[in-house]
Amino acid sequence: xxxxxxxxxxxxxxxxxxxxxxxxxxxxxxxxxxxxxxxxxxxxxxxxxxxxxxxxxxxxxxxxxxxxxxxxxxxxxxxxxxxxxxxxxxxxxxxxxxxxxxxxxxxxxxxxxxxxxxxxxxxxxxxxxxxxxxxxxxxxxxxxxxxxxxxxxxxxxxxxxxxxxxxxxxxxxxxxxxxxxxxxxxxxxxxxxxxxxxxxxxxxxxxxxxxxxxxxxxxxxxxxxxxxxxxxxxxxxxxxxxx
Amino acid sequence: xxxxxxxxxxxxxxxxxxxxxxxxxxxxxxxxxxxxxxxxxxxxxxxxxxxxxxxxxxxxxxxxxxxxxxxxxxxxxxxxxxxxxxxxxxxxxxxxxxxxxxxxxxxxxxxxxxxxxxxxxxxxxxxxxxxxxxxxxxxxxxxxxxxxxxxxxxxxxxxxxxxxxxxxxxxxxxxxxxxxxxxxxxxxxxxxxxxxxxxxxxxxxxxxxxxxxxxxxxxxxxxxxxxxxxxxxxxxxxxxxxx
Numbered sequence: 272x273x274x275x276x277x278x279x280x281x282x283x284x285x286x287x288x289x290x291x292x293x294x295x296x297x298x299x300x301x302x303x304x305x306x307x308x309x310x311x312x313x314x315x316x317x318x319x320x321x322x323x324x325x326x327x328x329x330x331x332x333x334x335x336x337x338x339x340x341x342x343x344x345x346x347x348x349x350x351x352x353x354x355x356x357x358x359x360x361x362x363x364x365x366x367x368x369x370x371x372x373x374x375x376x377x378x379x380x381x382x383x384x385x386x387x388x389x390x391x392x393x394x395x396x397x398x399x400x401x402x403x404x405x406x407x408x409x410x411x412x413x414x415x416x417x418x419x420x421x422x423x424x425x426x427x428x429x430x431x432x433x434x435x436x437x438x439x440x441x442x443x444x445x446x447x448x449x450x451x452x453x454x455x456x457x458x459x460x461x462x463x464x465x466x467x468x469x470x471x472x473x474x475x476x477x478x479x480x481x482x483x484x485x486x487x488x489x490x491x492x493x494x495x496x497x498x499x500x501x502x503x504x505x506x507x508x509x510x511x512x513x514x
Numbered sequence: 515x516x517x518x519x520x521x522x523x524x525x526x527x528x529x530x531x532x533x534x535x536x537x538x539x540x541x542x543x544x545x546x547x548x549x550x551x552x553x554x555x556x557x558x559x560x561x562x563x564x565x566x567x568x569x570x571x572x573x574x575x576x577x578x579x580x581x582x583x584x585x586x587x588x589x590x591x592x593x594x595x596x597x598x599x600x601x602x603x604x605x606x607x608x609x610x611x612x613x614x615x616x617x618x619x620x621x622x623x624x625x626x627x628x629x630x631x632x633x634x635x636x637x638x639x640x641x642x643x644x645x646x647x648x649x650x651x652x653x654x655x656x657x658x659x660x661x662x663x664x665x666x667x668x669x670x671x672x673x674x675x676x677x678x679x680x681x682x683x684x685x686x687x688x689x690x691x692x693x694x695x696x697x698x699x700x701x702x703x704x705x706x707x708x709x710x711x712x713x714x715x716x717x718x719x720x721x722x723x724x725x726x727x728x729x730x731x732x733x734x735x736x737x738x739x740x741x742x743x744x745x746x747x748x749x750x751x752x753x754x755x756x757x
Contacts, residue, residue: 279628279632281532285533286532286533286534286537287532287533287534287622288532288533289524289529289530289531289532289533289624290528290529290530290531290532290533290536291529291530293533294529329754330754330756330757331756353628353631353632354632354636355628355631355632355636355637355638355639356627356628356631356638356639356642357639357640357752358636358639360632360635360636360639361635361636361639361749361750361751361752362639362751362752362754362757363636364635364636364744364745364747364749365744365749365751365757366757367744367745368744369744369745371745377631377632377633377635377636378632379530379624379628379629379631379632380624380628381532381622381623381624381628382627382628384599384625385522385596385598385599385622385623385624385625385628386622388596388598388599388620388622389522389596389597389598389603389620389621389622390620392603392604392607392620393597393598393601393603393604393606393607393620394598395598395599396598396599396600396601396603396604396605397600397646397652398643398644398645398646398652398657398660399599399643399644400641400642400643400644400664400669401641401642401643401644402641403640403641408752408753408754409640409641409753413668414641416667416668417641417667417668417669419667420663420664420666420667420669421643421663421664421667421669423663424659424660424662424663424664425656425659425660426643426660426663426664501607501608501610501611501612502607502610502612502614504607506604506607506608507604508604508605508608509600509604509605509651510651510652511572511573511605511651513573513574514573514605514608514609
């Protein structure tokens with residue numbers, strides 16, 4: 272019986288992978304994933320079997336990975352960022368159900384909240400919420416409720432999937448909701464293409480974030496009431512009294 | 515002029531460090547940090563200068579690191595978990611202020627939300643909030659407000675610092691607040707000593723989490739309305755329709 276390891280490869284470059292993720296990729300026989308993520312690792316780990324599915328076929332992808340492991344192969348399913356945070360780990364457990372085989376293990380990776388925050392400075396030194404603006408699997412009403420709750424509770428907020436071709440105005444809609452609670456000059460930041468070609472950061476107030484043209488390679492950070500811009504970095508102080 | 519690199523070493527074992535964090539530790543001259551974290555890396559990176567301060571002297575530790583870099587040394591400040599999420603990156607930027615030197619860079623690491631979730635299964639496949647129960651730098655009223663907001667918005671919740679010797683009943687207090695909104699059978703989990711000796715996981719309903727004896731080595735996960743226990747894992751489905 273083979274095993275299935277769900278691996279978070281981090282933002283995409285080798286440097287931001289963990290030692291454990293690298294080892295799992297080196298030791299496996301089959302690599303399964305969304306084709307864009309598989310392409311990120313294909314060169315470094317050649318001579319393996321690569322199996323890919325398109326973006327919206329997540330369940331097919333997980334079934335394929337479980338079947339390969341059932342055949343006796345050591346399979347890695349790659350996820351960008353973390354394997355659990357908006358990743359495939361949950362779906363793999365769901366599809367295996369109450370069976371005990373194949374063995375599943377989950378190797379965590381750097382999610383964009385960590386890697387994007389480091390690129391921008393240190394916006395998440397205190398309590399925060401992570402909310403995806405994709406309404407493919409969640410109603411917009413629920414997303415709206417979560418944004419408002421986070422803003423009212425003075426949590427820093429990280430927005431995943433702020434926009435895509437089919438949802439070009441979702442970041443604007445989210446900002447309009449946040450502006451009901453937060454001031455227009457609240458410091459915010461955008462981390463783009465973290466760890467990949469074209470990596471960059473933008474720091475700007477909430478009222479200008481509203482008109483920022485985000486795409487699916489962006490992760491957006493909304494500061495809390497203490498967040499400030501220091502030099503060219505976005506920083507949330509934790510409140511140490513001796514500073 | 516030297517440089518200061520703030521490095522998140524992840525939960526503590528070498529395997530969960532990123533390639534980039536490992537390289538920064540190999541290439542630096544001075545390693546600064548809270549003594550427990552410095553001890554986690556001391557053996558693997560010997561022949562360096564090690565500087566430590568006690569737990570509550572965060573600002574002193576950061577000033578020490580900046581001073582060593584000012585002297586021309588390449589300094590790494592180690593943080594457990596991520597360097598930004600409840601880490602020292604923000605304080606380092608604050609203390610350097612508007613100066614441009616020494617150069618500061620931040621290398622992210624696996625925060626306990628990622629590594630603990632992987633140990634428990636996949637409780638964070640959807641939107642979530644991270645809240646620390648330590649009231650050393652935040653009022654308990656604010657913590658209480660954040661817990662309630664997160665529960666009402668159906669966010670999964672990760673509790674950092676759920677208890678310590680000085681705050682033995684804080685997890686109980688937090689559960690009592692959550693139980694005003696969430697049902698007693700809401701699936702929860704505790705990840706303990708992630709990546710270190712004594713690593714373990716416990717899955718239990720919220721009403722029993724209330725009486726769990728957590729310590730400072732625990733990270734606590736509260737499921738959202740969809741979270742379920744599958745086999746011996748805590749899993750939050752994302753809502754794929756074809757499962």
